[in-house]
Amino acid sequence: MTWVTWEAARRVGGYTTLFKHVFESTRFQKVVGRTILMGPLHMPMICPEYNLMEDIETIANNLGCGILYPPSLVSGPTPLRHSTVEAFRNIEKRYGIGLFYLRDKDNTHSHAVDRLLFELSDVQLPNEHLEEEFEQKDPSFFAHKDCDPIYGMLIAQPVADCLRVLVEPDETTILIASEELSLPAAFATQLARDSSCRQSGPHIKTMFYGGDVHPIRNLTAGAVLPDVPTLYAISGFDFECPIRLLIDLCLKDFAKTTSDNPSPYYSLLDFVPLQDIGNHMNTRILRHGWKTDAVTVTSTKVLDELLFLNPDFATIKEIPVISPGVSVIACSNSEKELCRAKLIDYARMSWDFDDLTMENTIITTQIARAVTPKGFLRTLHLAQELCSRLREHGLEEVKVLCIFVTSWDEDCVRVGDYRIIDELLKALGGSTSLSEHNLRVKVINQTRWPEVAEHGYPPTRMKREDLHRATDLSVCLSMYDTFAVAPLELMSCSAIAVVSTGCGCSRKIVEFEDWQTNVVIVDYIEEWARDLTTQNKEISYTELNTIFSIRREDKLHLELSTHKKLSLQLFDMLPRTAAERGMKMETGRKLAAKLNWEDLFSAPFEKIVTDMFSER
Numbered sequence: 001m002t003w004v005t006w007e008a009a010r011r012v013g014g015y016t017t018l019f020k021h022v023f024e025s026t027r028f029q030k031v032v033g034r035t036i037l038m039g040p041l042h043m044p045m046i047c048p049e050y051n052l053m054e055d056i057e058t059i060a061n062n063l064g065c066g067i068l069y070p071p072s073l074v075s076g077p078t079p080l081r082h083s084t085v086e087a088f089r090n091i092e093k094r095y096g097i098g099l100f101y102l103r104d105k106d107n108t109h110s111h112a113v114d115r116l117l118f119e120l121s122d123v124q125l126p127n128e129h130l131e132e133e134f135e136q137k138d139p140s141f142f143a144h145k146d147c148d149p150i151y152g153m154l155i156a157q158p159v160a161d162c163l164r165v166l167v168e169p170d171e172t173t174i175l176i177a178s179e180e181l182s183l184p185a186a187f188a189t190q191l192a193r194d195s196s197c198r199q200s201g202p203h204i205k206t207m208f209y210g211g212d213v214h215p216i217r218n219l220t221a222g223a224v225l226p227d228v229p230t231l232y233a234i235s236g237f238d239f240e241c242p243i244r245l246l247i248d249l250c251l252k253d254f255a256k257t258t259s260d261n262p263s264p265y266y267s268l269l270d271f272v273p274l275q276d277i278g279n280h281m282n283t284r285i286l287r288h289g290w291k292t293d294a295v296t297v298t299s300t301k302v303l304d305e306l307l308f309l310n311p312d313f314a315t316i317k318e319i320p321v322i323s324p325g326v327s328v329i330a331c332s333n334s335e336k337e338l339c340r341a342k343l344i345d346y347a348r349m350s351w352d353f354d355d356l357t358m359e360n361t362i363i364t365t366q367i368a369r370a371v372t373p374k375g376f377l378r379t380l381h382l383a384q385e386l387c388s389r390l391r392e393h394g395l396e397e398v399k400v401l402c403i404f405v406t407s408w409d410e411d412c413v414r415v416g417d418y419r420i421i422d423e424l425l426k427a428l429g430g431s432t433s434l435s436e437h438n439l440r441v442k443v444i445n446q447t448r449w450p451e452v453a454e455h456g457y458p459p460t461r462m463k464r465e466d467l468h469r470a471t472d473l474s475v476c477l478s479m480y481d482t483f484a485v486a487p488l489e490l491m492s493c494s495a496i497a498v499v500s501t502g503c504g505c506s507r508k509i510v511e512f513e514d515w516q517t518n519v520v521i522v523d524y525i526e527e528w529a530r531d532l533t534t535q536n537k538e539i540s541y542t543e544l545n546t547i548f549s550i551r552r553e554d555k556l557h558l559e560l561s562t563h564k565k566l567s568l569q570l571f572d573m574l575p576r577t578a579a580e581r582g583m584k585m586e587t588g589r590k591l592a593a594k595l596n597w598e599d600l601f602s603a604p605f606e607k608i609v610t611d612m613f614s615e616r
Contacts, residue, residue: 004182008039027606041117071098087165148180156184167202178211208289210297213305299504325597331493339469364473368406374478385567407447491588518588
């Protein structure tokens with residue numbers, strides 16, 4: 001099995017949680033003998049998990065790996081075969097790159113986990129076949145700020161060449177691509193495979209495991225001026241009425257097409273507010289994902305987005321939904337009380353929140369395990385509204401402690417995705433903490449907190465599971481998240497998980513009974529969208545443009561009014577006694593068990609992989 005991913009060089013965020021469970025799965029170990037993770041050595045953005053100043057020894061140590069092969073510029077022994085070493089050196093010379101081949105030292109797996117990291121120093125541009133495959137005729141393609149497609153095109157051919165070296169002639173491997181970084185490598189591999197005249201050699205197949213699609217977010221990514229009324233994409237929150245309506249129209253006309261009329265009347269570019277998406281380089285690559293040997297998705301939400309980008313995905317007979325799972329955290333009432341006490345004591349001593357007590361504190365957390373922090377301002381505003389509801393009910397003494405766990409670089413807080421941090425800190429008066437009325441806020445600049453203390457603060461003597469157990473509200477009001485595992489993991493500790501319809505898990509959760517006891521799903525414009533789409537009539541072109549055009553001021557109004565209603569709901573849902581907390585813990589544990597990794601991911605993943613391996 002081969003995964004092309006940024007997570008080849010890190011252990012925190014993104015697909016690293018998925019990999020942890022995959023490698024520990026007995027189902028996976030039965031069908032896969034070896035896993036190779038491939039990806040860039042460094043990520044071209046300011047991120048603690050991709051420190052450009054770290055050398056390979058530090059990176060390998062962080063990953064728990066041994067180095068089997070360094071670049072040809074570095075001398076030293078290697079356990080690899082001489083033919084493999086020579087092949088690597090030829091690839092390095094051909095593309096102007098450095099290769100680092102690592103192997104995980106963890107011996108608990110029955111199969112090896114290797115990592116091939118690409119150091120991109122003097123890389124040549126992609127070959128003309130890939131440029132044609134992805135319709136890249138515009139030189140501005142490589143001038144865009146988004147690094148995923150650029151790096152994807154740069155490593156595509158080296159990945160294909162390295163696979164021919166690493167996979168034995170009698171072996172079969174499946175290259176899994178999930179986004180713009182990895183899809184070009186999948187197509188380069190297919191081109192090399194299909195053009196090869198050799199009768200022998202490794203059998204390489206490709207799978208598109210659709211994850212980060214977010215087509216509408218690409219459209220609004222550059223709109224950062226708050227005083228400019230910019231388009232706000234409602235499908236970014238997955239408002240199902242409009243997005244499904246447009247998909248249905250596209251597919252309906254797609255089914256009517258003939259060789260004389262190859263294009264559907266409604267296409268992505270027919271709608272003025274969405275026209276820029278079609279020219280975005282992310283979209284150009286993702287639209288071709290249906291050409292891989294197999295297609296799967298992390299959620300039905302992602303499947304809808306792929307159909308929205310390209311109706312050709314509808315020509316595939318079956319696209320399995322293989323969702324990430326949720327871990328059940330062992331927790332009892334006594335353990336929760338102990339962890340709450342630890343956290344509140346630390347907040348009193350280290351953050352100067354002296355008025356917090358066990359009896360008067362509601363602990364709200366948002367943990368950003370990935371590189372990009374999401375929805376922080378919405379979480380802050382929800383906490384403010386909850387504090388207002390408490391005061392309205394005469395409970396001024398009850399405090400809401402809102403903790404954000406993330407990371408950022410102090411010198412680049414206004415750059416790219418870190419604008420979210422900048423906006424949050426501005427809302428807190430330029431500080432990482434706030435004490436106002438009955439609200440206490442702390443923003444922590446350390447992704448691995450509380451195991452690793454934030455710089456300048458004392459050790460916490462807590463683990464991440466302790467933070468989970470202490471939490472009462474776990475929030476992820478992201479505009480886009482492929483599934484959102486992090487907020488759901490806290491359900492088995494009695495926490496209420498608050499997620500938006502922008503999270504892929506929102507559709508999966510509603511399949512189970514009594515989910516409302518532990519989860520709140522927030523739809524910001526449900527009523528507004530319903531008014532436009534409930535009537536059973538032909539929708540005109542103008543009305544579709546109206547549905548997909550909502551401006552910034554409308555967005556803010558919708559969020560504010562939604563948070564006020566949501567705070568009332570949460571005020572009623574929060575447990576008041578140990579007995580109520582115990583009941584919430586039991587129902588949360590049962591729901592988390594239904595969302596377990598083996599059933600949601602391992603079983604369907606094993607089936608599709610087994611089928612692909614058998615079709616040599």
